[in-house]
Amino acid sequence: MAMTREEIAEKVQEILVDALGVDDDEVTEEATLMGDLGAESIDFLEIVFNLEKAFDIKVPREELFPAELASNEEFVADGKLTDAGIDKLKSAMPHLDLGDFESDPDVNKMSDLFTVASIINFVEGKVN
Amino acid sequence: MRWIWIDKFTEFEPGKRAVSIKNVTLAEEHLHDHFPGFPIMPTSLMIEAMAQTGGILVGYERKFKEKVILAKINKATFHDIVRPGDQLTLEVVIDNIADEAASITGTIKCGENTIADIKMMFSHIDNNIAGMEFPEENFVFNDQFMGLLRFYLPEGTMDNFS
Amino acid sequence: MKFVLIDKITELNLGSSLKAVKSVSLAEEYLADHFPDFPVLPGVLMIEALTQAAAMLVHATNDFSHSMVTLAEVKNAKYKSFVKPGNTLKISIEAKNIDSETSSFKAEGTCDGKSMVEARLQLRHFNLADKDSSLADIDQKLKTELKKRFQLMQI
DSSP: OOOOHHHHHHHHHHHHHHHHTOOGGGOOTTOBTTTTTOOOHHHHHHHHHHHHHHHTOOOOHHHHOHHHHHTOGGGEETTEEOHHHHHHHHHHOTTOOOGGGGGSOBGGGGGGGOBHHHHHHHHHHHHO | OOOOOOOEEEEEETTTEEEEEEEOOTTSGGGGTSSTTSOOOOHHHHHHHHHHHHHHHHHHHTTTOSOEEEEEEEEEEEOSOOOTTOEEEEEEEEEEEOSSEEEEEEEEEETTEEEEEEEEEEEEGGGOOTTOOOOSSOSSSOHHHHHHHHHHSOTTTTTTOO | OOOOOOOEEEEEETTTEEEEEEEOOTTSGGGGTSOTTSOOOOHHHHHHHHHHHHHHHHHHHTTTOOSEEEEEEEEEEEEOSOOOTTOEEEEEEEEEEEOSSEEEEEEEEEETTEEEEEEEEEEEEEOGGGTOGGGHHHHHHHHHHHHHHHHHTTO
16 A cells, blocks of 8 residues: 555654654654654664554564664774675665765764654655 | 562463453552552552563563563553552553564453553563663573462463473 | 652752652562562652652642642653662652642653653642542541651651
């Protein structure tokens, strides 16, 4: 069943408001899940559960969980993502908008890539 | 005070749902302090009773090998107070269960009267550590707990466990 | 056991915020069950501690006008780590609003500067006599006890 981006965005917003206890107007597309909305690992699991149910999709953990990549030595050197790491990020998470991240791939800044828009993009890719 | 907040299971459908009961009695010391002269069951202990009902249902799915820990109370809403002499019925349904975590929805009733609606999540902490330190052995479903469990569950529930 | 989950009120700003502490000791009996080989403060007792602290803020703000201040709803309560014997949980309560009959709060507990629990709470305030006027004497007794406990917690 094809859904418009607006329909997806609306459901995603509902799920995030519920899981994170934030207000509707805080869930903008640019808001970062960890930094702006305070998401932690248990919240990510709840979000995954609820995305799977709401959109009838499967969400492999490595596609939505930044921690797995950042803790893999193969992909991280001196606190920065290696070229291999960036390639992995691009292939595993094509829904991310990397922006300036490639020029300074600091793992501490990785969490800023996970925005509300990235979740909507992710679901859009799965559903349509 | 001991830390056992349900008395037994009356229904147990592995992987799906369970029903337990909790009798509330003036023999419970804390009631005399909550509140002095007007004893009611603390809401926090109703959440615990639900966590124990749901945690055992979730633990059963992994044969009590995982350490199942309350990680999040999504929402718990309380509609009425509970007094000595009341018998609570706690019904719990598993919404999701995965390698790292599980989520449940529960309702607490006293007779036909709904006392509380609760949604919570458990973490299987070996698969979802997030910087916590804890012992390797299963401190949650420990020997003492497993000893009690056979009296808790409906007859036959543990038959396929070695 | 006594059911008092805060030891001391360390800061009080009527109508807006309260700080309190709860120290955890192996002398507390329930730790023997939770858990025999790994005694830690049960998560729901952290919620109880936050609730009792918020209730004290309501009592003090509303000048003990209601005998009962109880938890109506807890939302998005998250546990970050284990609170062990010897630890002191520092509780911080921020009121979003305190009306006559309801109130809502953001609450957090930390140990050594690290967040252990956070939650949003809603409380309801009432007197037993609201429903049954014959219970007015119990309301009075409860209020007297509350005031005593409130004073004790500030010494």
